Amino acid sequence: MIRALSNRTYATLFTAQVVALLGTGLMTIALGLLAYDLAGDAAGAVLGTAFTIKMVAYVGLSPVLAASLVHLPRKAVLIGADLARAGVALALPFVTEVWQIYALIFVLQTASASFTPIFQATIPDILTDEDDYTQALSLSRLAYDLENLLSPTLAALLLLVISFHGLFAGTVVGFLISAALVARCDLPPFAGTTETRPFSERLTRGSRIYLATPRLRGLLALNLTAAAIGAFVLVNTVVLVRSDYGLGERALGVAMAAFGGGSMLAAILLPRLLGRVRERDVMLPAAIALTSLAFVFAAIIWGRSLPPWWLFLTFWVLIGAFYSAILTPSGRLLRISAHAEDRPAIFAAQFALSHACWMITYPLAGWMGRYAGLTAVLLVLAALGAMGVFAAMRLWPVHGDRVIEHSHPDLPPDHPHMKAHQTHGREHAHVFVIDNEHRAWPTHG
Structure with a gap:
């Protein structure tokens, strides 16, 4: 993964991502303490509502923002989003009412919904070599896992000398440093002339390409699997550790570190593996293993019996590894499934559709877990994950070749596309993606 970092522009952007993520982690902890300060025992409901607002902004606004901002310079959009997030973090310590949160x-998540898809779509334009881009995807996964591991530790150290309001200052600094690092980069402009398309077409283009591409329909199904099992871990680990095992905050940190450590291990190993096998041959077995682990763990805790602590941590390491093996290669699929000018739209579609899965699984993991018990909710979520696996098997062809032979009965022989690719008759073959000349996936040939 060192080779990807030898690209100075990518290395700067990766540093900006890490710094911003650390700031976000500090804000997450400070937000929980602020919610408790304002709402007391109802803090959980406040945070639940805040996270729901986050998902609504991600799902509803990211395609709109991608369509609206495509004609602006990437650097200006990314810096503006960072400054907006810094402004929100600066205002949060001064709130006095829950509605202000x-x-x-x-506002914060609206800025993130504009930042993240454009940031993700920029990386493949910087790292044009597929192996380098695969390394970048693994580094991004590592950055998210390190944020989950380091932010709580950093927050605990800071809280020894400052109040939780001071954590918001760390968030502000993180976003400002991120903006400054982005400002140093020479980013490529948006490709093509997408701004000449009507807004309605720009708004739906990403989702239309996404849902018309078999491998991406399979990816969406696997996103559901990852969200189902991931939601259980992220929402209910605290209940398992604190209530069922009766352990303290340090044990909770160990459990989440086990999950994050498994994810990091998979992210480190994936670049070499993906250089030898196809994405489907990694992601689908990982999804099957992830769902199987969920069913096995549900069987173990049936009747409120608990496995030994070491076995519980082993489960969380394995779940983290297979969870990462599903999510990390997704950028490769998006990259090969659209032309450069359509990448911002298709990354925005992935951002929205994947978070739509979390909109289903987060409330299910929380509310059903509270009222029906952890075994019942894990069985339901595992069944939902299995549905995602079976859907991916059907939607994502085993022989999903990138170069596909096809014809264009709707195009005249003198059309530029026909002249560029014609070989014999009207049949020709090339790397197939959904675009203006290819509006449906070939069903034969």
């Missing part, structure tokens, strides 16, 4: 979180 909701309003600021909506």
